[in-house]
Amino acid sequence: MEHLSTAALEAGLSVVRDSPSESGQVELIVRRPAVGEREVLAAGRLDVDAGLVGDNWLVRGSTSTADGSAHRDRQLTVMNSRAALLVAQDLDRRMLAGDQLYVDLDLSPANLPPGTKLAVGSAVIEVTDQPHLGCAKFADRFGADALRFVNSRAGRELRLRGLNARIVSSGTVRPGDAVRKLPG
Numbered sequence: 001m002e003h004l005s006t007a008a009l010e011a012g013l014s015v016v017r018d019s020p021s022e023s024g025q026v027e028l029i030v031r032r033p034a035v036g037e038r039e040v041l042a043a044g045r046l047d048v049d050a051g052l053v054g055d056n057w058l059v060r061g062s063t064s065t066a067d068g069s070a071h072r073d074r075q076l077t078v079m080n081s082r083a084a085l086l087v088a089q090d091l092d093r094r095m096l097a098g099d100q101l102y103v104d105l106d107l108s109p110a111n112l113p114p115g116t117k118l119a120v121g122s123a124v125i126e127v128t129d130q131p132h133l134g135c136a137k138f139a140d141r142f143g144a145d146a147l148r149f150v151n152s153r154a155g156r157e158l159r160l161r162g163l164n165a166r167i168v169s170s171g172t173v174r175p176g177d178a179v180r181k182l183p184g
Contacts, residue, residue: 003143004089010149012086016158019082023180024105026120026173027081030095031055038095043174046123046167051075052100072166073128076100079162080107087142087150096141099162103179107159117182123171124182130164 004012029041031054045053051070062071077099084094084102094102101120106112114129138161139147150161 001089001093003146004087006145006149009086009146013154013158016080016082016086016160019080019104019106021106021111021181023178024103026101026103026175026177026179028084028094028102028175029173030100030102032057032098032100035060040095043172044100045170045172046076046120046125047170048167051167055100071130073130074132074164075167076125076165077132077162078103078107078125078165080105080158080160083150083158083160083162087146093141097162098137101173101179105179107163108157109159110157112159112163112181116184117168118165118179119182120179121171121173121177123167123173124169125165126168128164128166132159132162132164134161 029044031039031041031044031052033039033054034056047053051057057075058070061068062074064071078101079097079099081102081104084097088094088096112127114127116127118125134147134150149155
């Protein structure tokens with residue numbers, strides 16, 4: 001598949017900017033059972049200790065922790081579904097971004113600063129201060145222009161690459177479930 005140019009990506013920004021700010025919808029749930037593997041789920045269990053049940057977050061660990069254990073503030077990655085579709089160009093390729101939840105909601109730091117809690121299905125997650133940026137894998141899948149685009153100043157202002165969150169109340173989430181900001 002041919003990757004979009006920066007100009008084409010910028011032309012699609014208005015659609016992303018039109019994402020709802022208070023309440024949106026879960027569009028896609030993706031579990032990563034092993035590195036490089038993706039499973040689209042009809043329902044996912046978000047667990048305070050395990051993350052998305054069956055995902056490799058817990059066993060994979062993190063280079064950001066002193067002991068190599070999983071980083072709790074990077075337990076769950078959430079990407080705007082409109083931004084994912086913009087870079088992927090196809091509904092079936094969105095999952096290649098590597099995130100677990102794809103939601104139709106404004107994820108910008110101005111709308112969802114760290115500490116914001118979101119009801120997602122019957123679970124509650126909290127936005128953390130951990131950055132979530134594009135990497136070499138993202139460029140391989142969507143192109144170098146897409147990587148520069150999501151990591152650009154405008155990309156960071158909109159959190160086009162998504163956000164990191166932790167689960168504060170376990171529950172089940174399904175595509176079509178509401179995702180909404182909770183009072184502060």
